[in-house]
Amino acid sequence: MTTLTEADALEGLRDALGLLKDREQVAERLLDSSAKHSFDPDKELDWDAPFEDGKWFWPPELVSLYDTPMWQRMSEEQRILLSQHEAAALASLGIWFELILMQLLVRHIYDKAATSAHVRYALTEIEDECRHSKMFARLISRGETPWYPVSPVHQHLGRLFKTISTTPGSFTATLLGEEVLDWMQRLTFPDERVQPLIRGVTRIHVVEEARHVRYAREELRRQMVTAPKWSQEFTRVTSGEFARVFSKAFINPEVYTNVGLDKREALAQVQASGHRREIMQTGAKRLTDFLDDIGVLRGAGRKLWRSSGLLA
Secondary structure, three states: OOOOOHHHHOOOOEEOOEEOOOHHHHHHHHHHHHHHOOOOHHHHOOOOOOOOOOOEOOOHHHOOOOOOHHHHHOOHHHHHHHHHHHHHHHHHHHHHHHHHHHHHHHHHHOOOOOOOHHHHHHHHHHHHHHHHHHHHHHHHHHOOOOOOOOOHHHHHHHHHHHHHOOHHHHHHHHHHHHHHHHHHHHHHOOOOOEOHHHHHHHHHHHHHHHHHHHHHHHHHHHHHHHOOHHHHHHHHHHHHHHHHHHHHHOOOOHHHHHOOOOHHHHHHHHHHOHHHHHHHHHHHHHHHHHHHHOOOOOHHHHHHHHHHOOOO
């Protein structure tokens, strides 16, 4: 991880998006927002309320098989069951990702002044992510679906990434994990077709993740201006590879088996689905536009992002 440099303290630092905001002022505002708008899911949500018949666990348009030939053959009950298992798989993916994020944040602040607002906000974000992980785990248990861990290969790749990641690489990966799911959750929590508990979980996550995105975006902008050239280029390549891993991990093939579908046929239809491709690229567009503006999507890294399916 890079440490604070003289460049961090200089006024007038700019990138393609304009003047960089003062790191401490951003953190102070985020700390103030955290004090006003943080939630305890154990108290905020009604975990004992029964699920409502006929309601979805994820908006149908966001279910991986939506608008495929297999989807057309499925009953409404099987479609809803698939949405329940995919919601559990995404919650499992979220836990995996947030465990990585918490470790990256600890590494980021390890050699920084503990009294700074920047470090205090990082610790606040870690608190948020602990609550989110527990909330997702409780949601999986409440739905009586399996926990869906990522594949052993992705587990090991995540461990490797945590070890070798630079500071800008860490914040790029943070945004990748947060912004695509955030886009989906912003469609989910106001959707009255969806189970109230799912809507409550996604509402809490959206409100608190908005602060995390702001923190990561501002720090990544700063890092892509001040980091050494080798670190910037390393970030481009590693973020592209992480995009490939993330996009593949976004679907857990076991969900199909567990709802009585042929796993290989389902995966083939998802891969061929124009609707699914559009959903993933639309969900990532705000992020990829931002990364393009600040110079992350260049060279070999851009090719990797394209091969992930997240960049048109």
